[in-house]
Amino acid sequence: MTPLPLIYNPAARGGRSRVPQKALSQVAEAFGFALELWPTRAPGHAEELAADARKQGLPAVAVWGGDGTYNEAARGLCNGETAMLPLPGGTTSVLIYELGLSRKPLEALRQQLAGSPRKLHLGRTDRGQVFLLMLSAGPDSLILYNLPWVLKRYAGKVGITLQAVAEFFRAQLPAFEVRGNGTTLSAGWCIVGNSRFYGGPFPATPGADPFRPGLEAVVQTRRGRLSAIPFFFGIPFGRHLQQKGVVRFAAAEVSLTGEGRIPYQLDGDPAGFLPVTARASEDHVWVWLPA
Missing domain, CATH: 2.60.200.40 (Tumour Suppressor Smad4)
Known part of the structure; x- marks a missing residue:
């Protein structure tokens, strides 16, 4: 099976946002992916983990957290071929609404793995953010x-x-x-x-x-x-x-x-x-x- 890293923030929602690893793994396996848990250790670490997945040439990386975690992962994946699969695990997770995904993590993962890729453009600041x-x-x-x-x-x-x-x-x-x-x-x-x-x-x-x-x-x-x-x-x-x-x-x-x-x-x-x-x-x- 193809590895599917799941970058997640253990501190999301004050540590109350538990990753349903077994259930998510079952969804991933149905599409030929083997889920791997990649926890973040500090602010900015999601960017490093996403960049590592990109260097490995993996087709996708799932990201469990809020919009701040999605932002970090996007920095690591910027202009690469590895896709980001955001899952709702943060306080608000606004990006989930923008992409028309379910607020239920299992269904959101299923929707994306059964879907098709599309290029999402990023805004930039004059400071490189x-x-x-x-x-x-x-x-x-x-x-x-x-x-x-x-x-x-x-x-x-x-x-x-x-x-x-x-x-x-x-x-x-x-x-x-x-x-x-x-x-x-x-x-x-x-x-x-x-x-x-x-x-x-x-x-x-x-x-x-x-x-x-x-x-x-x-x-x-x-x-x-x-x-x-x-x-x-x-x-x-x-x-x-x-x-x-x-x-x-x-x-x-x-x-x-x-x-x-x-x-x-x-x-x-x-x-x-x-x-x-x-x-x-x-x-x-x-x-x-x-x-």
């Missing part, structure tokens, strides 16, 4: 930057919600500028999407498509709590795009600049501080999609 889903700056990146690791690891979405309440009532929320398509906008929040979904099955940037190069930016030009709160709660219902001060545009490059230490995030993890430029790219990773 990649993103599968999106880059954003605003209250969300502030929440993630200030989120204690204990809350993220052991409380999951509940911890993020508690931190969100704290950040929304701080004295000052981020204010910065967004440049794209020859226009400069004042902003309190900006989501630059390489894919549609954000925070769950919520199409924050519905015009984005990871299967073609290009980005979509959604910018909240109004600043402060009175605009941030309805924007945030409007995303699950698609109402954020109809709110006053929201500008939406497609672009190959979007730059965010601001004064002070304004954090930004990539695929749900803090990634640095402004300024940063997000760019569409021809860089890609292969995925297997349901038939």
